[in-house]
Amino acid sequence: MSDTDLGWTTRRVISARADVLSRRKTGKSFLPQMTTWIEQLSSDMPELRAGGALAICLFSDILKQTQRGAVVSVLVGLLGDADHKVGDNVCQALKKFPFDAFDAVMICIGSTSSLVRTRAVSVLADSVELSPSVAETLFTMLDDPSPEVRLEAARGLAGTKPFRPETMDRMLVLWKSSVPTDRLGAVIAIGRMEPDSVEERERCLVASLEAFQDCDPSVRDASHYAIENLEPDVMRRYQLFLKAIEDPSDIVARSAVSTIRDIAKSGHDCRSAVPGLIRNLSRRDAVLRSDCCKALSVIGTPAQKAVPALIAQLQDTSPFLVAAAAQALWDTAKRVEESLPVIELHMQSHELGVRERFCTVLFSMGTAALPLAGTLVKALDDPESDLAWAATDVLGEMRPSDPKIIRAIRRLRKHRSPIVRSAAERALEKIGVHSESSVLDSFIAAADRARELCRQAFDHFRSSLKR
Numbered sequence: 385m386s387d388t389d390l391g392w393t394t395r396r397v398i399s400a401r402a403d404v405l406s407r408r409k410t411g412k413s414f415l416p417q418m419t420t421w422i423e424q425l426s427s428d429m430p431e432l433r434a435g436g437a438l439a440i441c442l443f444s445d446i447l448k449q450t451q452r453g454a455v456v457s458v459l460v461g462l463l464g465d466a467d468h469k470v471g472d473n474v475c476q477a478l479k480k481f482p483f484d485a486f487d488a489v490m491i492c493i494g495s496t497s498s499l500v501r502t503r504a505v506s507v508l509a510d511s512v513e514l515s516p517s518v519a520e521t522l523f524t525m526l527d528d529p530s531p532e533v534r535l536e537a538a539r540g541l542a543g544t545k546p547f548r549p550e551t552m553d554r555m556l557v558l559w560k561s562s563v564p565t566d567r568l569g570a571v572i573a574i575g576r577m578e579p580d581s582v583e584e585r586e587r588c589l590v591a592s593l594e595a596f597q598d599c600d601p602s603v604r605d606a607s608h609y610a611i612e613n614l615e616p617d618v619m620r621r622y623q624l625f626l627k628a629i630e631d632p633s634d635i636v637a638r639s640a641v642s643t644i645r646d647i648a649k650s651g652h653d654c655r656s657a658v659p660g661l662i663r664n665l666s667r668r669d670a671v672l673r674s675d676c677c678k679a680l681s682v683i684g685t686p687a688q689k690a691v692p693a694l695i696a697q698l699q700d701t702s703p704f705l706v707a708a709a710a711q712a713l714w715d716t717a718k719r720v721e722e723s724l725p726v727i728e729l730h731m732q733s734h735e736l737g738v739r740e741r742f743c744t745v746l747f748s749m750g751t752a753a754l755p756l757a758g759t760l761v762k763a764l765d766d767p768e769s770d771l772a773w774a775a776t777d778v779l780g781e782m783r784p785s786d787p788k789i790i791r792a793i794r795r796l797r798k799h800r801s802p803i804v805r806s807a808a809e810r811a812l813e814k815i816g817v818h819s820e821s822s823v824l825d826s827f828i829a830a831a832d833r834a835r836e837l838c839r840q841a842f843d844h845f846r847s848s849l850k851r
Contacts, residue, residue: 418440418446418447421436422454422458430467430470437470437476438473440477457488460478463503464503474503478507489504489507489511498529506540518540522537522541531566534558535568538555539569552574556570556587559595564602568602571591571603575588575607575610588614589610605633605635608636619652622652625644629644629661630664637672641672648679657683659689662676665677665694673700675708677697678711678712681711681712682715694712695713699726707742709723710742714749714752724756730742731760731763739774747777753778753782760775760779761775761789761792776804777807780807780811783815785815793808
């Protein structure tokens with residue numbers, strides 16, 4: 385994620401987290417920083433309240449026991465905050481203090497504000513194992529007039545152990561609701577249940593299959609997990625998801641494509657999904673197209689018909705889609721001639737994640753990616769150790785014979801990062817340079833000496849001309 389994708393408060397919190405971890409190692413006090421975050425909870429600025437709640441969530445383990453009561457009290461008071469980011473962060477922070485916040489959150493269940501009740505139920509749902517009374521409370525909240533509260537209650541009951549037949553019966557009734565959020569909550573809960581009998585499992589599966597055809601895309605998406613959990617027959621699941629990969633909802637289609645990919649990974653023949661995956665490559669959603677490329681990669685050689693559509697994806701503006709397409713071209717048809725020039729361009733990206741992603745693609749190509757060895761050598765000097773590590777591993781797979789490249793890898797045996805040094809040793813071993821006395825090392829040393837003798841001879845000749 386780029387810096388511009390994060391709010392300024394979030395960036396400060398992430399930076400502060402690194403600072404806190406550093407202080408832990410050195411034994412320095414970090415409590416003054418926590419005091420600042422607590423004070424932010426009372427700020428008039430939503431950004432500061434959200435940042436304070438996020439910081440407390442991230443660093444809940446360093447909060448002093450004497451501070452917990454006051455902090456929990458302030459957080460509970462923010463459950464009704466009109467800013468959604470503040471509310472979300474407050475809920476996540478309260479979940480870090482299940483015992484300290486339990487009584488106060490239970491009181492909020494009776495609030496007249498549906499927003500407070502929704503967030504309180506969301507927090508309580510993660511505390512369902514603390515007390516049997518929690519499950520009973522969530523059960524009663526299924527009758528709440530607010531659909532959002534009922535949704536959170538259903539999600540909480542989904543995690544109830546052991547399996548309760550009365551919960552299943554209630555969810556199957558809720559599934560028949562005309563309100564989409566009720567059906568969504570019911571399907572989520574049904575999908576996470578572990579029925580004791582075959583008959584109970586079959587009843588849940590029937591509801592999940594009905595949800596698979598629901599008019600609401602969020603319900604259809606939730607049904608995918610339910611079917612995966614309840615349907616033991618892999619090929620029956622495959623036939624269902626085969627129809628869903630071209631769902632008009634991008635979210636539903638992505639979920640179905642991901643499931644098809646997982647089924648292919650388990651060794652099943654999924655070539656019948658190829659035509660639908662190819663058609664999806666003409667859709668607008670870049671994430672869906674990237675997922676389709678990954679599925680085609682797993683299917684492998686039987687997906688060679690996708691080559692023209694995959695080549696077209698190389699021109700997309702999304703680097704991660706391009707990387708997925710380049711990988712699929714290699715995995716399905718061992719094609720590199722179209723992708724290597726594009727990969728070379730993306731290796732100049734300012735985004736570390738982009739360059740690392742393309743290193744992964746080049747690694748899989750091995751010696752076929754050798755034309756880009758020079759580009760990888762430049763990455764060896766990158767200030768980011770992770771990139772130097774990735775590039776070194778790729779060069780090892782390329783098996784270059786150029787003495788300059790081998791010298792560049794040898795220099796990394798003195799790199800400041802141990803993971804880079806280790807990668808350099810592995811790369812040299814793959815190339816054939818096992819030690820300083822190896823034949824190739826001797827050849828390189830001889831070439832260096834010859835070059836130096838030539839330079840000295842030329843200097844001597846030039847000096848003699850001057851005389």
